[in-house]
Amino acid sequence: EAFFVILTVLQFHLLFYSTRPLPNILALGLVNMAYGYWLEGSCYRTLQFLVVATLIFRCDVLLLACPIGLQLLLTRSISLWKGIKYCIVTALFSVGLTLVVDSVMWRRIVWPEFEVLWFNSVLNRSSEWGVSPFHWYFTSALPRSLLVAYPLSMAGLLLDRRTSA
Template identity: 40%
Template sequence: MAMLLKIGLSTHNLLVTLSFLIICFYVIICPHNKVEESFNTQAIHDIIYYAGNVSQYDHLVFPGAVPRTFLGPLALSLFTLPLSPFFSKTCVYTIARTCLGLFFLMGLSALANAARQHFGSSIGNRFLLITALQFHVMFYASRCLPNTFAFVLVLHSLAALLQGADLRFIFLSGLAILAFRAELILFYGPLLLFGLYFQLVKIRPALILAGLTTTFGAVCTSVFVDSFFWRRWLWPEGEVFYFNAIENKSSQWGTLPFYWYFLIGLPKALLCTTFLVILANLSILCDRRTRMRYPTTLLFGLELAAISFVLVYSFLPHKELRFVLYAVPIFNFMAAFSWESM
């Protein structure tokens, strides 16, 4: 048993290293960014080179359609700042993206480790390999998008949920929703129900207190930090949610049909593993013995939560793959289950 555990851990470390090399590869061959990344990219630059002289910051001249939080760029800048005197601005940006990719990978590794407890090291390792070989997840891992900052928290929160660390799950999910992507409430709602059903989350005074404290702390932190940088009182993610969900102005950037995520977006992200996900579901639905096992039931419940998120999100007319990319790791678990069963 000890030998098998050692082999499993060494394989895990090897796959994590492979994933990091792939992320670095994408950082190097794709050095430029799209307009969606411009705010965070410029914010990292301004924090490093202008520090407290906010009047020089780019966002005051080019604010964009909606205000974004400075919490993500601020965190990356803290790790990049010590190296900035020794490298060019281009290299500093590359270092910042590599740091973001490393934080993402830490979350991915934590999720794979958490999965080992329920599904075994084989599925955990297959999950890592599948994810590493998919283009979109590894590509977005180092992009300075609000979605990527949120994705880091999503991975750690999923790991906490599978480990039954419900207080940590509540904290991380609350931070992801209130500071980075408000629409993640559509993702965490089904996940919370999943956690309650499988007793990974237990309603008690400590949990309620954690939820209230996280809500108050995340909103206040965002308001105080971002109001300083934006030079007016605001809660960025509140304004973004109102713009996208209430006013539905995101549709000005184009619309796609309801079925796009299920028939085009997710298959594009999953690539060949789409067939493994389908096979896994057929196996669970058609084989009663497979369906009755606790790990399988747990995995199927996790997938239902992900499907619910994508289904509800499909009602918003403006669609981009990065909006639902948080569900891909869950589908990759299903693919890993199918692969192991062959």
């Protein structure tokens, strides 16, 4: 908890975006809840929160859900069939909810995360959103998101004797 508070105080990113109703921020709450349940040992609840976050807000949460699900299976924290049952029931609820809410908002039948996945991954048209140069992440995104931590890490890299060996 203390690390999360310190990390939040040192960078603008979380506080800035938490004031905007973006899918990333809405998924963040669900993913944090999933982590909490995972650490408590509530494995099926963990899967449920990850499924909701994946199907309603961010399809790329699947990249987190798969390794966690695999770990839960390999450590025998969950049974395969019970895990599948929980995930299917949660998926049906999630897709039904997002279809109803988003179809009303968009005035057409729509499942936004499926459309995103289809457009970006299957049709491979994500570049139509625009592309940035390779260095953008290092020269723009990281400096802005690590406002205080980035300069301090560079100073530590230069000044700490252990890193120069």
